[in-house]
Amino acid sequence: MAKIATNTNHVIVRTSLCLLPPLLLAVVFYLRFQTQLSIFSPVCRCASQPAAVPGAADDRLRASATFLPLKDTRQGAETWFISTLNATAEPEGEARNLVFPSPASAGRLLCLAAPSRHDGAKNAYALAWRDALPRGAALLPGLAFVSETAYDHTNIWHGLTSLVPFASWHARGGCRARPTRWALFHHGEVRTEISGWLAALAEAATGAAVAIETFDAPGPACFEEAVVFRANVAGMSKERMLRAADFMRCRARAYCGVDASSKAGGGGDESALRVTLLFRTGARAFKDEAAVTRVFEEECRRVAGCAVAAAHANNLTFCDQVRLLSSTDVLISAHGAQMTNMLFMDRNSSVMEFYPLGWKQRAGGGQYVFRWMADWTGMRHEGSWWEPVGEPCPDKPDILDCWKDRQIGHNETYFAEWAARVFAAAKERKARSAAAEVSAVIGNVRVENKTYRHSQIKDLSGIRKVECVHALK
Numbered sequence: 001m002a003k004i005a006t007n008t009n010h011v012i013v014r015t016s017l018c019l020l021p022p023l024l025l026a027v028v029f030y031l032r033f034q035t036q037l038s039i040f041s042p043v044c045r046c047a048s049q050p051a052a053v054p055g056a057a058d059d060r061l062r063a064s065a066t067f068l069p070l071k072d073t074r075q076g077a078e079t080w081f082i083s084t085l086n087a088t089a090e091p092e093g094e095a096r097n098l099v100f101p102s103p104a105s106a107g108r109l110l111c112l113a114a115p116s117r118h119d120g121a122k123n124a125y126a127l128a129w130r131d132a133l134p135r136g137a138a139l140l141p142g143l144a145f146v147s148e149t150a151y152d153h154t155n156i157w158h159g160l161t162s163l164v165p166f167a168s169w170h171a172r173g174g175c176r177a178r179p180t181r182w183a184l185f186h187h188g189e190v191r192t193e194i195s196g197w198l199a200a201l202a203e204a205a206t207g208a209a210v211a212i213e214t215f216d217a218p219g220p221a222c223f224e225e226a227v228v229f230r231a232n233v234a235g236m237s238k239e240r241m242l243r244a245a246d247f248m249r250c251r252a253r254a255y256c257g258v259d260a261s262s263k264a265g266g267g268g269d270e271s272a273l274r275v276t277l278l279f280r281t282g283a284r285a286f287k288d289e290a291a292v293t294r295v296f297e298e299e300c301r302r303v304a305g306c307a308v309a310a311a312h313a314n315n316l317t318f319c320d321q322v323r324l325l326s327s328t329d330v331l332i333s334a335h336g337a338q339m340t341n342m343l344f345m346d347r348n349s350s351v352m353e354f355y356p357l358g359w360k361q362r363a364g365g366g367q368y369v370f371r372w373m374a375d376w377t378g379m380r381h382e383g384s385w386w387e388p389v390g391e392p393c394p395d396k397p398d399i400l401d402c403w404k405d406r407q408i409g410h411n412e413t414y415f416a417e418w419a420a421r422v423f424a425a426a427k428e429r430k431a432r433s434a435a436a437e438v439s440a441v442i443g444n445v446r447v448e449n450k451t452y453r454h455s456q457i458k459d460l461s462g463i464r465k466v467e468c469v470h471a472l473k
């Protein structure tokens with residue numbers, strides 16, 4: 001961190017020393033952008049920069065790559081990232097993006113001078129032609145996925161909402177364009193970390209290991225190609241979200257070698273009902289996991305071919321989670337990021353959610369994220385149980401503040417009645433669809449006209465030869 005701060009100060013000093021020449025050179029850009037910001041050129045190099053010679057077209061082109069703040073504080077949060085360009089949705093119903101180079105960028109590449117991890121207004125972008133990059137700029141080969149989010153790439157739920165538009169874009173292109181690197185931003189500030197779960201999902205979805213650009217090199221970085229999404233899934237239609245979820249589920253299962261066509265727990269019985277208790281540890285764990293397990297096992301016993309699996313989310317690898325949820329019809333879990341794994345269940349599977357006291361009363365709309373997620377991944381959210389009572393905490397009078405992350409109790413009567421309803425309906429759906437011999441293409445990977453089971457696909461190199469079944473148009 002100390003190193004970063006030093007870099008930033010250094011840049012500010014250089015910026016102020018170098019302010020005058022670019023001002024003169026770029027007067028025309030003041031007029032063009034009608035901006036009240038001072039020209040922002042954190043990478044100007046007084047010593048190495050030759051005076052502009054009239055007629056030196058190359059130098060003028062280089063100088064014309066004007067850097068503007070990555071975070072334009074005059075704009076709202078959804079549009080402040082690269083604010084001078086309009087993102088477009090192609091086709092309609094997808095998230096809006098910016099592509100470089102493209103006709104909209106007049107064939108120019110995206111260049112970023114991004115030394116700051118603390119202030120997006122200190123980072124800058126410019127557009128430049130490939131043969132006239134800004135002085136000192138490095139050309140980074142390949143395709144860059146540039147993700148700006150108001151949330152957090154290290155939280156798997158928030159991170160997923162920033163990954164979805166990229167996965168969808170990649171699938172729409174027939175899975176051909178793989179990102180060589182990712183550039184991550186939060187409010188224009190450089191981020192260099194994502195959760196391991198998200199990195200694995202991104203690798204599964206795009207076929208390329210995630211490499212995060214750190215922007216540690218001194219000059220600007222110009223991307224040979226770049227795609228920018230700056231508002232997560234905003235603007236995506238439900239239909240498009242469902243298809244993106246199908247695509248990611250399919251690719252994650254293939255990546256993990258999950259054979260989703262073998263129905264665990266039922267000895268090959270297609271109508272077997274597979275119930276999974278996905279426990280948390282620490283905040284919002286159940287107080288008495290054994291008692292909770294007993295209630296659901298008891299109800300499961302009343303359903304033919306029903307089996308309960310229990311696991312702790314914190315000690316499962318990414319592929320353990322994909323494997324477990326791929327063979328889950330009913331997910332039972334306390335509110336928290338581990339529920340994001342519902343993505344890997346077959347469509348139409350069920351989710352039952354649990355909250356400590358205080359959430360229902362005070363947590364607002366954000367507590368319903370996993371209902372929304374169930375909606376756009378094609379699952380059935382079967383409702384929630386909010387703990388009705390709790391021991392008082394005198395030092396925290398606010399009910400949410402007090403109980404938000406506390407452990408969750410249980411109500412055997414309520415859980416049993418609820419589970420009986422959900423299990424019976426889920427069982428009936430499974431029996432119906434097994435009888436109809438619905439061909440479960442979702443979860444399998446199709447090569448030409450054949451559907452392969454995942455166990456037949458040995459590794460990622462095999463997947464590269466496989467078309468995306470869900471390649472979107």
Ligand SMILES: *[C@@H]1O[C@H](CO)[C@@H](O)[C@H](O)[C@H]1NC(C)=O
Pocket residue numbers: 084085086
């Ligand atoms: C972006 O689009 C909006 C409306 O679609 C338009 O008013 C605005 O002028 C456009 N801005 C740029 C920079 O093209």
Ligand SMILES: *[C@@H]1O[C@H](CO)[C@@H](O)[C@H](O)[C@H]1NC(C)=O
Pocket residue numbers: 281312314315
């Ligand atoms: C997983 O974590 C839970 C709780 O932290 C622990 O009780 C359990 O033994 C762990 N299981 C394994 C296989 O490590």
Ligand SMILES: *[C@@H]1O[C@H](CO)[C@@H](O)[C@H](O)[C@H]1NC(C)=O
Pocket residue numbers: 347348433
């Ligand atoms: C989900 O269930 C509905 C009926 O509730 C059914 O019409 C639909 O085909 C099912 N979808 C899948 C993918 O099984």
Ligand SMILES: *[C@@H]1O[C@H](CO)[C@@H](O)[C@H](O)[C@H]1NC(C)=O
Pocket residue numbers: 388411412413414
């Ligand atoms: C438990 O649930 C049952 C059924 O909904 C309800 O009648 C009862 O009041 C609940 N008990 C407690 C202690 O909340």
Ligand SMILES: *[C@@H]1O[C@H](CO)[C@@H](O)[C@H](O)[C@H]1NC(C)=O
Pocket residue numbers: 448449
């Ligand atoms: C796949 O099926 C289509 C339609 O049935 C057929 O026209 C095509 O030739 C088949 N492709 C292969 C490789 O068998």
